[in-house]
Amino acid sequence: MSNFVSSVMDGVKAKNPAEPEFHQAVQEVVESLEVVIERHPEYRTAKIIERIIEPERVIMFRVPWVDDQGEVQVNRGFRIEMNSSLGPYKGGLRFHPSVNLGILKFLAYEQVFKNSLTTLPMGGGKGGSDFDPKGKSDNEVMKFCQSFMTELCRHIGQFTDVPAGDIGVGGREIGFLFGQYKRIRNEFVGVLTGKGLNWGGSLIRPEATGYGAVYFAAEMLNTRNDTLEGKTCIVSGSGNVAQYATEKILDLGGKVVTVSDSGGFIYDEAGIDREKLAYIMDLKNVRRGRVNEYAEKYSSAVYTPADSNLDYNPLWDIKADCAFPSATQNEINGNDAANLLKNGVYVVSEGANMPSTPDATEQYIAKGILYGPGKAANAGGVAVSGLEMSQNSLRLSWTREEVDQRLQGIMKAIHKQAFEAAERFGTPGNYVNGANIAGFLKVADTMIDMGVV
Ligand code: NDP
Numbered sequence: 001m002s003n004f005v006s007s008v009m010d011g012v013k014a015k016n017p018a019e020p021e022f023h024q025a026v027q028e029v030v031e032s033l034e035v036v037i038e039r040h041p042e043y044r045t046a047k048i049i050e051r052i053i054e055p056e057r058v059i060m061f062r063v064p065w066v067d068d069q070g071e072v073q074v075n076r077g078f079r080i081e082m083n084s085s086l087g088p089y090k091g092g093l094r095f096h097p098s099v100n101l102g103i104l105k106f107l108a109y110e111q112v113f114k115n116s117l118t119t120l121p122m123g124g125g126k127g128g129s130d131f132d133p134k135g136k137s138d139n140e141v142m143k144f145c146q147s148f149m150t151e152l153c154r155h156i157g158q159f160t161d162v163p164a165g166d167i168g169v170g171g172r173e174i175g176f177l178f179g180q181y182k183r184i185r186n187e188f189v190g191v192l193t194g195k196g197l198n199w200g201g202s203l204i205r206p207e208a209t210g211y212g213a214v215y216f217a218a219e220m221l222n223t224r225n226d227t228l229e230g231k232t233c234i235v236s237g238s239g240n241v242a243q244y245a246t247e248k249i250l251d252l253g254g255k256v257v258t259v260s261d262s263g264g265f266i267y268d269e270a271g272i273d274r275e276k277l278a279y280i281m282d283l284k285n286v287r288r289g290r291v292n293e294y295a296e297k298y299s300s301a302v303y304t305p306a307d308s309n310l311d312y313n314p315l316w317d318i319k320a321d322c323a324f325p326s327a328t329q330n331e332i333n334g335n336d337a338a339n340l341l342k343n344g345v346y347v348v349s350e351g352a353n354m355p356s357t358p359d360a361t362e363q364y365i366a367k368g369i370l371y372g373p374g375k376a377a378n379a380g381g382v383a384v385s386g387l388e389m390s391q392n393s394l395r396l397s398w399t400r401e402e403v404d405q406r407l408q409g410i411m412k413a414i415h416k417q418a419f420e421a422a423e424r425f426g427t428p429g430n431y432v433n434g435a436n437i438a439g440f441l442k443v444a445d446t447m448i449d450m451g452v453v
Contacts, residue, residue: 004037005030008049019102021329025109025354026053028361032436035425046452048444055108057081059155060101063129065147067140077148079127079155079163080108085446088159089125090115090382092166095173097132103329104128107166110353111382113439114375117414120386125161127152133168134288145176153181156191158392164193164385167328170240170285171196171206190392193385197397202388204403205381210244210351211404212380212411213324213372217349218252219415220370220431229253232320234345236260237327238284238291241351241378245324246277258315260327261291264305265315268298312336319343326351334359341367350374365430376418376435383410 001009008030009023016022030049037044063075078101081089091111094104104126112124129148133141156163165174174194181191188200195201204211214228221227231254235242238259246256255271259280268276276298283289295303304314316323316336323345325331329352332340337360340348348364349372350356356364356373364371384407391397398406414435421441422434 002034004034008053011050012053016102016105019105021106021354022102022109024358025106028358028432029109029113029436029440032433033440036437036440039425042448043444046448048447051447052083052112052440052443053109055080055082055105056084058101058105059127059152061151063131063144063148063151065140065143067143068137073144075129075131075144075148077127077129077151078104079152079161080104080125081155081161082108082124082126083112083443084123085443085450086116087121087123088157089161090122090164090385091124091126092128092164092381093169093173093177094126094128094166095131095133095168096128097130099128099130106329107353110375112443113436114379115382115386116439116442117376117417117435118379118383118386118410119413120383120410122382122386125163126166127163128166128169131168133173138172141173142176145173146180149177149180150184152177153184156181158189158191158389162191162193162385162389164382165240167239170194190389193388195388200388200392202384202391202403203398203400204407205384205388206240207244207247208384208407209241209378209381210246210326211248212383212407213241213245213326213349213351213377214248214252215380215408215411216372216377216415217322217324217347217370219412220347220349220372223419224370227252228322231255231322231347232257233322233324234258234315234318234320235324235326235351236265236315236331236355237325237352238280239326241381242324242326243277243281243284245326245351246272246280247274249324250274250277254322257320258318259291259294260315262306262327263290263292264303266291266294266301266303267315267318268294268301270300312339316340317343320345322347322349324349324351325355327355328352329354330357332356332360334363336360337363341369346370348372349377351378353378361432365432368429371431373432373435375439376414376431379414380407380411383407
């Protein structure tokens with residue numbers, strides 16, 4: 001680690017103890033930026049690095065609610081308002097028992113650079129709760145969402161902070177949250193994205209993150225005159241991102257052989273076709289079941305339960321060309337990356353946020369594979385959220401084709417910015433550096449324009 005990186009990281013660790021995911025996300029960006037700071041001393045003078053790692057505001061609050069048995073439950077709610085240089089804070093809400101301050105700070109930090117790359121006017125934020133929607137009744141989820149929004153509503157607004165979904169927050173949760181916001185504030189505005197189509201949502205928003213990650217992979221392949229046609233793909237997760245990544249891979253002629261959840265994964269050598277994907281969508285979105293049921297229904301599939309005693313995940317040890325990690329952070333460690341590379345995977349496009357550990361990303365880069373980091377590859381979701389905000393302001397709805405075309409245009413633009421920045425700053429083909437640098441430059445220049453605020 002260079003002196004520059006270690007001095008920044010010493011400060012970050014001292015000020016933000018016990019937040020390893022936040023440290024990891026900051027370190028990756030700071031390593032990419034060293035060359036930028038050398039060429040642009042004005043960023044050092046303006047203390048941009050020190051300012052960009054400090055959230056503008058952190059909100060933490062109690063979320064009390066009553067479960068179906070009449071028992072009082074208490075969760076913790078958060079909203080990290082990280083950076084509003086480019087526009088209102090924008091980023092999802094995560095409901096998962098693992099949620100804590102450090103995880104949300106890492107996600108909010110990543111979001112700043114990601115939103116900058118989309119070319120749309122959005123700052124970065126993230127929020128959520130340690131509430132677990134799994135196993136709760138619809139009534140309990142509604143009670144929780146209403147209590148959560150009762151506090152959150154005083155901190156957000158269409159021109160201030162516009163949350164969306166993330167892990168554990170889909171259309172059902174956004175509906176309950178929006179209903180409570182509307183009731184308390186007595187205003188019908190685009191304060192959340194990922195809304196239902198009847199009440200201000202955008203076509204293609206549910207699909208956008210997964211589709212975008214596949215468009216990004218296609219763009220990377222295009223630099224080598226290659227396509228997804230006939231490629232075998234491994235996908236992790238079976239939620240929103242994984243489902244629509246699978247759909248778009250099928251559209252572009254690829255074959256998907258895996259999906260997973262926290263219980264384990266299925267390997268279907270015959271491939272997940274559209275009928276099987278419809279089964280997964282019903283299983284996960286309507287029946288809220290587990291992926292092992294897929295193997296009971298389709299004999300071509302083998303189910304492997306998750307085993308926390310292993311130092312690798314056998315999901316990443318399956319022969320394939322492309323990988324689309326779409327579950328959660330740090331799901332691919334160094335051993336997994338070695339397995340991916342050994343088996344011939346040469347495209348990794350991250351639907352999830354920071355799914356690869358630093359050890360894994362180092363191996364991808366050393367091997368020179370096409371590696372699209374989350375903040376570039378999964379930016380399609382927030383991009384279409386930005387388009388949802390535009391439609392809400394216009395009080396108009398664009399067609400499916402129009403939104404999809406804009407999404408494709410944005411993913412191309414993100415790819416181009418990352419590709420060109422990597423080249424300009426001396427590491428051609430390194431999309432990690434490219435995305436970090438291109439995302440940073442726009443925010444940094446804007447922060448300088450706006451003075452010390
Ligand atoms: P969902 O809640 O719809 O699905 C998450 C999936 O990942 C589920 O299959 C879940 O399994 C699995 N998963 C979650 N946590 C873990 C864990 N700790 N270990 C193993 N599996 C896990 O979320 P999304 O699809 O929306 O999000 C997936 C990833 O994509 C996240 O990293 C998110 O931040 C990122 N992302 C999402 C965007 C969006 O628009 N939704 C935008 C950009 C990024 P189980 O049901 O068993 O928990």
